[in-house]
Amino acid sequence: xxxxxxxxxxxxxxxxxxxxxxxxxxxxxxxxxxxxxxxxxxxxxxxxxxxxxxxxxxxxxxxxxxxxxxxxxxxxxxxxxxxxxxxxxxxxxxxxxxxxxxxxxxxxxxxxxxxxxxxxxxxxxxxxxxxxxxxxxxxxxxxxxxxxxxxxxxxxxxxxxxxxxxxxx
Numbered sequence: 001x002x003x004x005x006x007x008x009x010x011x012x013x014x015x016x017x018x019x020x021x022x023x024x025x026x027x028x029x030x031x032x033x034x035x036x037x038x039x040x041x042x043x044x045x046x047x048x049x050x051x052x053x054x055x056x057x058x059x060x061x062x063x064x065x066x067x068x069x070x071x072x073x074x075x076x077x078x079x080x081x082x083x084x085x086x087x088x089x090x091x092x093x094x095x096x097x098x099x100x101x102x103x104x105x106x107x108x109x110x111x112x113x114x115x116x117x118x119x120x121x122x123x124x125x126x127x128x129x130x131x132x133x134x135x136x137x138x139x140x141x142x143x144x145x146x147x148x149x150x151x152x153x154x155x156x157x158x159x160x161x162x163x164x165x166x167x168x169x
Contacts, residue, residue, distance in 0.1 A: 004031050005032070007026060009033075010161065012038075014095055016039055020133065034110075034168045035109050035112060036112070037111075037114065040150065044133065045101050046126055046129035052097055054094045062086075069119070069148070071089065071148070108134070111136065111137075112141060113128075113130040113131075113139070113141070114140075115127050115142055115143070116146045116149035127140045128140070
């Protein structure tokens with residue numbers, strides 16, 4: 001069905017790709033998209049330059065999570081949490097590594113790409129990759145901290161999204 005309530009989507013990491021693919025499908029169904037907010041993920045057409053993690057033995061996988069700062073340090077230091085989250089993390093890594101981008105009509109809604117200034121695996125070029133995915137406005141917002149900035153900067157991120165949406169509706 002076309003129309004529906006205006007929708008905005010947000011995703012971080014793998015969630016950014018899921019939000020992007022959802023936005024594509026919503027647009028194809030003529031749904032009203034206010035904006036796409038993506039975080040902690042390079043543009044979907046930007047090639048992954050990092051070596052694969054998915055098939056590493058467990059100890060090497062955890063070492064790479066730590067080295068690449070892919071999860072909060074507090075999680076890595078909690079054996080019970082790691083036991084719970086390792087299967088989820090392996091699944092997320094596998095989905096990211098197996099994601100296949102297919103070129104399609106760009107979105108018409110604005111895209112706001114967010115990342116952490118101290119994320120060793122993010123560059124402005126990675127965030128700029130999202131610009132190719134819209135004919136609407138595009139902006140980049142960089143927050144203090146590494147990839148896990150999303151946990152420390154909740155209020156600032158929520159305010160950013162709220163400010164963008166308040167001028168759109």
